[in-house]
Amino acid sequence: DSGVTQTPKHLITATGQRVTLRCSPRSGDLSVYWYQQSLDQGLQFLIQYYNGEERAKGNILERFSAQQFPDLHSELNLSSLELGDSALYFCASSRGGEAFFGQGTRLTVV
Amino acid sequence: GQQLNQSPQSMFIQEGEDVSMNCTSSSIFNTWLWYKQDPGEGPVLLIALYKAGELTSNGRLTAQFGITRKDSFLNISASIPSDVGIYFCAYTGGSARQLTFGSGTQLTVLP
Numbered sequence: 001d002s003g004v005t006q007t008p009k010h011l012i013t014a015t016g017q018r019v020t021l022r023c024s025p026r027s028g029d030l031s032v033y034w035y036q037q038s039l040d041q042g043l044q045f046l047i048q049y050y051n052g053e054e055r056a057k058g059n060i061l062e063r064f065s066a067q068q069f070p071d072l073h074s075e076l077n078l079s080s081l082e083l084g085d086s087a088l089y090f091c092a093s094s095r096g097g098e099a100f101f102g103q104g105t106r107l108t109v110v
Numbered sequence: 111g112q113q114l115n116q117s118p119q120s121m122f123i124q125e126g127e128d129v130s131m132n133c134t135s136s137s138i139f140n141t142w143l144w145y146k147q148d149p150g151e152g153p154v155l156l157i158a159l160y161k162a163g164e165l166t167s168n169g170r171l172t173a174q175f176g177i178t179r180k181d182s183f184l185n186i187s188a189s190i191p192s193d194v195g196i197y198f199c200a201y202t203g204g205s206a207r208q209l210t211f212g213s214g215t216q217l218t219v220l221p
Contacts (some may be wrong), residue, residue: 002152002154004152031206033206033208033209035209042211042212042213042214043153043198043209043211043214044211045204045208045209045210048206048208050206055205055206056204056205056206056208058208090152090153092152092209098155098158099155099209101151101152101153101154102152103150103151103152104151104152
């Protein structure tokens with residue numbers, strides 16, 4: 001158990017819809033990272049938050065956004081979903097060193 | 111980020127055999143990381159390498175940071191069924207020290 005909790009574990013939704021993925025980092029970790037894993041693109045960095053502030057953006061679509069709350073949990077919001085957004089979405093947290101990954105949310109867009 | 115070329119893409123080996131996989135890049139890195147992803151799980155850090163030429167072991171796993179700083183390999187000795195999974199090389203970079211992953215090596219261990 002990495003100590004990083006992601007919910008839900010699985011999500012099935014229709015094209016055009018909006019979903020929210022939730023991540024609770026390890027206790028004490030201020031950094032939260034979001035990654036997307038798909039068959040064609042592999043594991044890609046999306047966005048990072050540190051203590052409530054956005055710090056870096058990777059290959060994140062404009063339809064996607066994230067935030068980190070005062071209690072340090074983070075949410076990734078995916079809107080106007082397309083079939084190609086089907087993927088595993090991982091959250092990772094760190095306190096400056098090693099990043100620990102959650103079990104991921106498997107999103108299926110139908 | 112810079113692209114990592116990881117090979118092989120997949121491997122099928124017999125239990126007890128040794129296996130080797132590697133990563134190369136056209137750029138110089140200061141860190142090489144090796145992760146394993148079990149089915150249904152997130153990646154877990156196996157070994158971190160910080161110096162050119164560094165050779166580090168973690169049980170039956172051994173990884174080396176290439177002298178040119180553009181490559182790294184991971185060896186697994188005496189493979190067992192629980193070694194099954196996807197192995198990724200990665201480096202940290204950028205303002206957020208985010209991870210950039212290779213494409214992964216899918217390892218299957220046959221009994």
